[in-house]
Amino acid sequence: MLELVGVSHHYMARKSSFDHGLHHVLDNVSLRVMPGDTLGIVGRNGAGKTTMLRLMAGIIEPRQGLIRRRAGASCALLSLGLGFQDSLSGRDNALLSAMLQGVSKRDALASLDEIREFTELGDSFEEPVKTYSSGMRARLGFASGLLTRVDILLIDEVLSVGDAQFRDKALGAMQQRLGGEQTVVFVSHAEGQLKALCDRAVWIEQGQLRAEGAPEEVIARYRQPGGGSARRP
Amino acid sequence: MTLSHYATLIDTMARLSLKADASRYFFGYVWWVLEPLLYVLVFYVVFELILQNRKEDFVVFLMCGQLAFVWFSKSLNQASRSILGSKGLVGRVDIPKSLFPLATIQEGLYKQAAVFLLLFVVLFAKGYTPSLVWGWLLPVMLVNYLLIVACSLFAAYLVCWVFDFHVFISMATIFLMFTSGVFWDPRDLDPAMTYWVLTLNPLAFLLDAYRQIMLAGVAPNAVHLAIVGGVALLAALAGLFLLRRHSRFIALRVITS
Numbered sequence: 333m334l335e336l337v338g339v340s341h342h343y344m345a346r347k348s349s350f351d352h353g354l355h356h357v358l359d360n361v362s363l364r365v366m367p368g369d370t371l372g373i374v375g376r377n378g379a380g381k382t383t384m385l386r387l388m389a390g391i392i393e394p395r396q397g398l399i400r401r402r403a404g405a406s407c408a409l410l411s412l413g414l415g416f417q418d419s420l421s422g423r424d425n426a427l428l429s430a431m432l433q434g435v436s437k438r439d440a441l442a443s444l445d446e447i448r449e450f451t452e453l454g455d456s457f458e459e460p461v462k463t464y465s466s467g468m469r470a471r472l473g474f475a476s477g478l479l480t481r482v483d484i485l486l487i488d489e490v491l492s493v494g495d496a497q498f499r500d501k502a503l504g505a506m507q508q509r510l511g512g513e514q515t516v517v518f519v520s521h522a523e524g525q526l527k528a529l530c531d532r533a534v535w536i537e538q539g540q541l542r543a544e545g546a547p548e549e550v551i552a553r554y555r556q557p558g559g560g561s562a563r564r565p
Numbered sequence: 566m567t568l569s570h571y572a573t574l575i576d577t578m579a580r581l582s583l584k585a586d587a588s589r590y591f592f593g594y595v596w597w598v599l600e601p602l603l604y605v606l607v608f609y610v611v612f613e614l615i616l617q618n619r620k621e622d623f624v625v626f627l628m629c630g631q632l633a634f635v636w637f638s639k640s641l642n643q644a645s646r647s648i649l650g651s652k653g654l655v656g657r658v659d660i661p662k663s664l665f666p667l668a669t670i671q672e673g674l675y676k677q678a679a680v681f682l683l684l685f686v687v688l689f690a691k692g693y694t695p696s697l698v699w700g701w702l703l704p705v706m707l708v709n710y711l712l713i714v715a716c717s718l719f720a721a722y723l724v725c726w727v728f729d730f731h732v733f734i735s736m737a738t739i740f741l742m743f744t745s746g747v748f749w750d751p752r753d754l755d756p757a758m759t760y761w762v763l764t765l766n767p768l769a770f771l772l773d774a775y776r777q778i779m780l781a782g783v784a785p786n787a788v789h790l791a792i793v794g795g796v797a798l799l800a801a802l803a804g805l806f807l808l809r810r811h812s813r814f815i816a817l818r819v820i821t822s
């Protein structure tokens with residue numbers, strides 16, 4: 333479904349005028365995601381997880397290496413809060429979000445009530461997003477992403493916020509989707525979720541693949557002294 | 566993405582943005598007419614009351630040029646920053662980057678419809694009546710639109726590439742305001758100079774065409790209009806191609822800016 337072959341990525345970001353500032357993000361990463369797979373990614377903040385999802389979604393191109401996606405496979409990246417227009421209502425944002433994902437306007441309009449119901453935002457769904465708390469934004473982002481049918485779902489930390497009740501509901505909805513053909517790549521710091529949802533996990537550290545295998549094993553290696561989670565930057 | 570979905574998206578983005586914009590202001594949609602009216606008031610105070618300009622119907626002359634020029638300059642300035650301003654979306658979905666400048670221009674187009682309507686009302690009140698020649702307004706507006714699209718697509722690309730370009734674009738619009746005959750009539754110049762101003766500056770040609778049609782009742786030079794329109798169309802297509810070809814490079818620049 334999705335394959336990364338020797339992918340390396342770096343970019344320039346200026347620290348001051350007349351400076352280029354090279355940042356290395358990924359270094360020779362190869363991995364493969366099969367149809368119906370649920371792959372978890374763990375790693376410290378800044379390890380390159382979000383960049384990896386963006387590369388998988390085809391939003392940016394790797395400097396080196398290849399990314400193969402099955403021809404015609406649609407892809408959606410769910411991330412926190414980003415991409416909302418603050419002065420638009422939750423409904424308008426959900427409409428725009430679905431349409432940008434490639435859903436026709438008619439289908440997008442038809443799915444809005446389902447999204448509203450899933451978010452449980454009630455009347456707030458019609459209020460501008462600028463009035464939302466981060467938990468409410470996460471609800472809107474998750475619902476509008478999940479209810480759009482795509483072949484590959486890339487989830488970046490969306491399930492780590494929101495109250496416990498919504499997290500359980502979102503997890504349940506995810507598991508329902510996972511039972512089917514849905515291919516998912518899942519970035520999270522919530523180890524319980526990773527263990528519950530994923531068939532396989534990888535650990536990324538300083539842009540390199542450190543471990544790959546069953547979620548329990550990978551998380552255990554990530555957690556052990558000298559592993560990523562114990563290290564302080 | 567199919568062409569019809571692309572077009573629907575541009576329209577939806579523009580409409581939602583107008584809605585969001587209106588909700589930010591207390592007077593909301595009233596500003597569509599209020600803003601150009603205030604412009605006219607400023608001109609009236611400066612040119613008729615203070616400077617006591619002797620040119621006949623100077624306020625009407627000014628409106629024909631200024632309102633079309635503001636359409637160009639506002640659209641260009643807003644569209645040039647539109648991709649960079651949509652960092653959240655650009656980092657989340659792989660979409661054609663031309664959507665952002667085109668949606669911004671579409672938004673300007675809807676507002677401009679209200680502005681032209683106001684202009685027609687003022688012209689009518691001043692005793693100018695529409696004739697068959699006014700039919701030329703449609704092709705002139707179309708060429709004006711194409712010119713906005715062509716300039717905006719390239720500007721949006723350049724601003725994503727090197728952010729410093731936005732300073733240059735603001736400077737360029739000020740330069741154009743002074744050289745396009747907004748406050749003065751290119752036809753009052755030395756004939757050789759009139760020729761050069763109208764030939765070298767397509768915007769000066771368009772502003773003059775609006776005035777010729779609405780104030781003098783004279784059709785613009787069709788060949789000149791077709792050439793400006795053709796070049797603008799080709800440049801717009803080249804801009805679309807550029808944004809499409811460098812879509813991921815632009816995304817990277819926007820995400821890391």
